Amino acid sequence: MRAGFLFGEVGNGLRRNTSMFVAVVLVTMVSLFFLGSGLLAQRQVDTLKGYWYDKVQVSIFLCTPDSTDVASCAGGGVTEVQREGLTGDLDRLDGLVEEYWYESNEQAYERFREQFRNSPVLDSIPQDAIPESFRVQLADPTKYEVVASAFEGAPGVESVEDQREVVDRLFTFLNAVSLSAVGLAAAMVVCAVLLISTTIRLTAWSRRRETNIMRLVGASAFTIHTPFLVETVLATLLGAGLSIGLLWAMVQYGISGFLTDLLAGQTGMIGLIGPRDLWVITPILVGGAVLLAVVTSWLALRRHVRV
Amino acid sequence: MITFENVTMRYAKGDTPALQSVDVEIGRGDFVFVVGASGSGKSTMMRLIILEKEATQGRVLVAGKDLSRLPNRKVPGLRRQVGTVFQDFRLLSGKTVHQNIAYVLQVLGARRHTIRQLVPETLELVGLQGKGKRLPHELSGGEQQRVAIARAMVNKPPILLADEPTGNLDPETSQEIVAILDRINRTGTTVVMATHDTTIVNRFRKRVVQLRDGVLVRDQAEGEYEAVEERLV
Numbered sequence: 001m002r003a004g005f006l007f008g009e010v011g012n013g014l015r016r017n018t019s020m021f022v023a024v025v026l027v028t029m030v031s032l033f034f035l036g037s038g039l040l041a042q043r044q045v046d047t048l049k050g051y052w053y054d055k056v057q058v059s060i061f062l063c064t065p066d067s068t069d070v071a072s073c074a075g076g077g078v079t080e081v082q083r084e085g086l087t088g089d090l091d092r093l094d095g096l097v098e099e100y101w102y103e104s105n106e107q108a109y110e111r112f113r114e115q116f117r118n119s120p121v122l123d124s125i126p127q128d129a130i131p132e133s134f135r136v137q138l139a140d141p142t143k144y145e146v147v148a149s150a151f152e153g154a155p156g157v158e159s160v161e162d163q164r165e166v167v168d169r170l171f172t173f174l175n176a177v178s179l180s181a182v183g184l185a186a187a188m189v190v191c192a193v194l195l196i197s198t199t200i201r202l203t204a205w206s207r208r209r210e211t212n213i214m215r216l217v218g219a220s221a222f223t224i225h226t227p228f229l230v231e232t233v234l235a236t237l238l239g240a241g242l243s244i245g246l247l248w249a250m251v252q253y254g255i256s257g258f259l260t261d262l263l264a265g266q267t268g269m270i271g272l273i274g275p276r277d278l279w280v281i282t283p284i285l286v287g288g289a290v291l292l293a294v295v296t297s298w299l300a301l302r303r304h305v306r307v
Numbered sequence: 308m309i310t311f312e313n314v315t316m317r318y319a320k321g322d323t324p325a326l327q328s329v330d331v332e333i334g335r336g337d338f339v340f341v342v343g344a345s346g347s348g349k350s351t352m353m354r355l356i357i358l359e360k361e362a363t364q365g366r367v368l369v370a371g372k373d374l375s376r377l378p379n380r381k382v383p384g385l386r387r388q389v390g391t392v393f394q395d396f397r398l399l400s401g402k403t404v405h406q407n408i409a410y411v412l413q414v415l416g417a418r419r420h421t422i423r424q425l426v427p428e429t430l431e432l433v434g435l436q437g438k439g440k441r442l443p444h445e446l447s448g449g450e451q452q453r454v455a456i457a458r459a460m461v462n463k464p465p466i467l468l469a470d471e472p473t474g475n476l477d478p479e480t481s482q483e484i485v486a487i488l489d490r491i492n493r494t495g496t497t498v499v500m501a502t503h504d505t506t507i508v509n510r511f512r513k514r515v516v517q518l519r520d521g522v523l524v525r526d527q528a529e530g531e532y533e534a535v536e537e538r539l540v
Contacts, residue, residue, distance in 0.1 A: 002413065002416060002418075005414075209399060213397065213399070213411070216391050217386065217459075218383040218415070223415075223416075307382070307383070
């Protein structure tokens with residue numbers, strides 16, 4: 001079979017079944033879009049984990065004059081002696097603590113003012129209400145419990161907070177997004193499989209005279225099946241291309257553009273996925289599209305196009 | 308060229324057989340009329356030869372190959388040895404005469420200059436020179452059947468099967484068609500034609516293989532065929 005003839009046959013098939021072709025393109029596009037979104041969300045989780053786990057700290061907030069309702073702060077604000085005692089304790093946890101630093105009440109208030117510069121509550125919070133704290137960088141972020149139990153309830157300590165908890169909540173959310181996207185993708189892939197086999201059945205029916213003649217004159221299975229296969233692969237590749245376009249737009253304008261700007265003001269630099277992450281998953285999407293087309297076509301052709 | 312050894316064919320288990328213990332030997336270059344009433348098993352014989360169906364019992368040999376042992380991937384190769392023509396022509400309505408015939412060669416992967424050479428040659432063989440650009444619906448029934456014959460012969464198969472090729476044609480055109488088959492036969496092609504047209508059979512005086520309810524009842528060189536005798540039985 002020569003290439004010109006093959007493409008002629010493919011062209012004929014497409015002309016006869018344009019609507020089904022478009023349907024296959026769109027279903028593939030949607031299913032791969034969901035799959036891609038799921039994979040990107042997963043990469044976002046990984047990126048953020050790497051980024052945050054380097055940064056998250058355990059904060060040991062010290063008593064303020066206002067925090068007398070906490071047992072360990074019964075004596076009012078933290079005293080010089082208590083503070084030195086805590087410093088000593090932190091030094092002794094050498095293996096667990098990577099480093100720690102002290103944030104004074106003035107520094108903490110400054111940071112607070114900066115963070116909530118646009119908020120009306122700012123003026124109603126006195127400087128005294130903002131606690132001074134030790135910021136502890138753990139050598140192993142998962143050993144939080146050990147550190148927490150060492151300082152929770154110690155004299156002069158109001159509370160111990162693990163920022164990782166906050167971050168982990170975000171990860172749980174992103175993982176859920178990722179899983180639902182992949183779940184939707186799976187449902188859409190089932191749709192795509194059914195649609196492709198229906199399309200092949202219809203195309204086979206509309207082309208049965210040609211196929212019959214091909215069989216009679218002794219065309220090989222390869223010759224008879226290839227035009228169908230090429231049509232399906234073309235449709236899914238087109239769908240994959242469109243879904244990659246959509247994902248790119250989402251990453252470029254939605255995440256890199258919008259979210260980064262939004263978050264930059266709050267927390268400074270933040271690790272978000274960019275178009276490069278999309279190029280990493282592109283081969284998976286394209287390969288998935290081709291695999292989907294080839295396997296489904298092969299099964300459908302065996303059923304509907306006898307040689 | 309074609310051998311049936313004790314062939315029985317049932318389309319479904321428990322059915323009365325469409326062919327029953329048929330033994331026929333058709334040699335290279337033979338011209339054979341397979342005759343019999345509708346449902347006598349003529350078309351079944353044709354289907355077995357191109358492996359459209361497999362015999363339930365017995366052996367069918369075509370061009371030296373035992374069809375019951377032919378692996379699937381070799382079936383196309385067998386069909387290239389056998390040209391087929393049907394009562395309903397089976398031309399592609401959207402393609403011209405030339406394209407209909409060229410289609411076979413394209414499917415089989417022939418080069419363009421081979422196609423340019425073979426198609427007009429084959430059109431001449433069936434007497435349709437100069438009509439390559441017509442569409443099937445612009446042709447008479449006889450001309451359409453000639454296109455079908457040209458299509459079956461364009462890749463020069465050693466065997467030509469014709470299943471009731473004159474069934475849709477008037478007597479005069481029918482004779483023209485069989486005359487073409489006769490001419491093809493004289494170039495060395497084995498021709499097997501299923502028919503129930505007594506006039507044709509009696510006019511051309513070829514070998515006659517007669518079937519009745521799937522049983523071979525007569526195999527006669529230069530035979531005759533009286534459909535009347537079937538009605539009397």
